[in-house]
Amino acid sequence: MTISSVWTKPTLGEALDSLAASAASSNQDIRFPDRPGGDERISLVELADASKRFAHGLLSGPEPGGVVGILLPPGPEFLIAWFGVIRAGSAATVLPVTAIHPAKQALHLKQLVDVAGLQTVVTGPEYESVANELRKACPGLRLITVAESTPGAGTLPTLQPDSAAFVQFTSGSTRAPRGVLLTHANIMAGLTGIVCSGEMTATDVWAQWTPLYHDMGLFGMMSGLLSGMQVNLVAPQTFIRRPERFLQVLADTGATITTGPNFSYDLIARVARANPELVAGLDLSRWRLAINGGEVLSPRTLEDFDAALAPAGVEPSVMFPAYGMAEATLAITFSQPGSRPATLWADRNTLAESGVVQTLAAGDPAATGLVSTGRPVVGLEVRITAGDGSQCAEDQLGEIQIRGAAVTAGYYRDPGSTAELFDGSWLRTGDLGFWHEGQLYVGGRRKEMVIVNGRNYFPSDAEHVARTVPGVYRGRAIAFADTEHAADGRIGEYVGLIVESDCPETDYPVLIERVRKQVTAELDLSAVRVYPVSPGFLTRSTSGKWQRLAAAARLADEDHTYLPTG
Structure with missing residues (x-):
């Protein structure tokens, strides 16, 4: 596919400015359909201007080059803060907020504040109770809002491709969170790989509920935004409490691309089965990519999703298994757009004990079903290594390793973990997988x-x-x-x-x-x-x-x- 000139820009701010200035995208906006009124939005031109103003206001704070936290729900303020922080020469980190007591939430966030050395957090009224508790836990922390931004004097710093842009804290599924440090060059390369391998264009429509503190949510949204798409962001709690509302948003906006971990598509299928009249009344025929990552997929998920959503016009090729991680600026492998995901049935004992893939017929009692996550995205190399460091042959289980321009150089302020992360120029993912007919199948975490x-x-x-x-x-x-x-x-x-x-x-x-x-x-x-x-x-x-x-x-x-x- 032809790549837009936006993706040749060296920094995220320059990419946004280029897109906002183009005639084709001058009317593009980002919408928030579940906010009060249902029609809140911000245009690219407004976002570019507002983020510059906010960046100027930040220059009166801590020295550029540190990390600034963002504690905001999906909305115009989040986008202004995100682009504003990185324009000011700082790196952003998005702080996770979940549905737990504010005091307990603040204790968790304090750990991230300490690890990242945060001096400033951008927040708003929606998270006031959590912010107040965080201030108590971290007395020296500076809390500001987007509304407090002033034009400010001076010139914004000139950023380089290797300037730090973002610190993404890992999920902590197997160990304590660590901050993945990503530069402008890493992020631009990662987004380019997503857009090219997903065959995404400005005619697509993006809709998501995935939290923006999750790399799939943040970089997924950025892929749509910088591609010139109309982007629709729904709050995570809306999806969890009323998944049928998200389906209605997909139909109303004519969405073509969504993201989410596997459990969210299981939930959608369950809701669809429980509400057949609702599904039959929806037109989801434009939906083409349901990007599914974060968990090992089961063939049953594919079957349930297809059967439940077919009455709304959803094709079997819509489910789009992917494999990725924060250290790769999200995407590592993508399925082929427009094709039904490949499924393989392997002898579970042989695979687990000897690491050899012995294919069996579907339904064989000894078989485990695996779904392909596709091929490496543009710009990324993937290899699978055995315990002795040699590369595995096809149908041989081993550790997945990656390298490319989108891959992090390491963890923020954590040289010990960074040293453990690499095998020469290759990053160790800690995940087990194998190649079969040129496609990657992921088995799970080595440690688990x-x-x-x-x-x-x-x-x-x-x-x-x-x-x-x-x-x-x-x-x-x-x-x-x-x-x-x-x-x-x-x-x-x-x-x-x-x-x-x-x-x-x-x-x-x-x-x-x-x-x-x-x-x-x-x-x-x-x-x-x-x-x-x-x-x-x-x-x-x-x-x-x-x-x-x-x-x-x-x-x-x-x-x-x-x-x-x-």
Whole structure:
């Protein structure tokens, strides 16, 4: 595809100014359909001007070159703050806000403030309670609003491609959050890869609910904005509370592209099945890319989504599996636009134990289903390495490694973690995967593999089975390595399963036996322990990944007891 001159600009501010000045995009705007009134928006021209004013106002604050936090919901103020911070020569970081008590939220944010060395946070009335608690936890922190911006004197700094632009905190799904440092050059290269490999143009319409503190949300939105698309941003809580409202936004705007982790598409499918009349009344025929990343996909998700959304005109090629991470400025591999995602069925035991892909027929009891995440995006190289550092052949499981202009040079103020991150010029992802017919299949995190009596198991295999058992609340289940130290010193090894359920505790033994029998039957594994918990116990990272290790640690801390049956 022909690449726009916007993508040749060295910095994000220059790219925005170039787009705002072009005749074709002079009327482009970013809309917020679930804000009060339903028609709030900001044009590119207004955004370019307002972000410059805000940048001038920031020059009276801390020295440029530090990190400034953004604590704002989706809205014009967020965009003004984002572009304003980086125009002023600082790096931005978007602080996550979730639906927990403000004081607890502030304690979590304090950790990020300390790691990033934040002196300034841009906030607004929507998060006033959290901001006030954060000020108490960090007395020296400067809190400002976009409205406080003044024209200011002086000239904005001249930025270089290697100037720091953003610090994205990793999700913390397997360890404490770390700040991925990204330059203007990293981000421009990453966005270019997304736009080219997704075959995106200004005629597309972007709609998303994915949080802007998540790299999929932020860089997804930026891909649409700098491509000249109409962009529609819905608040995450709107989607979680009323997913049918998001479907209506897709229909009303004629959206062609969305983003989200796998669980969001499961939720959409569930809502669609429960409301067939609503779905039949929607026209979603323009939808062409449902970008799906953050979790290992199951073929069942594809089937459920296709069946549930077909009455609204959604084609089987719409589901768009992708693989990415913050360290790559989001995208690593993309599926082929307009094609049905490839699915492979492999012998689960052979794959887990020897790392060899032995294909089986769909429906074979010994098979695990995997969905391709496609090929490397433009500008990125991907290789798969064995334990001895050699490159894996096709159909051989190994660690996924990446390199390219979009890849970070390391973690902010964390040389130790940065040193561990690289294998020469290649970044270690920590994920396991393999090539099959030129496409990448992702198996999961190396650190989360479960070993029982010398045999390896992927957590996702046990989870996919457990989530279908009646009594498991909304399919919420995670697997982990569960060990038990006996009095004689021997260690018992199990696949532990934490399953949420809203049934009475008196019914827990029945649920445990159901889950245990189902997993035992399908995985040929008897060493299974099941822990029922109340809805809300399991948590996800900011990128939508189940926090398996954190859940297992919390289970131990809270002394949840395994209840054997029989």
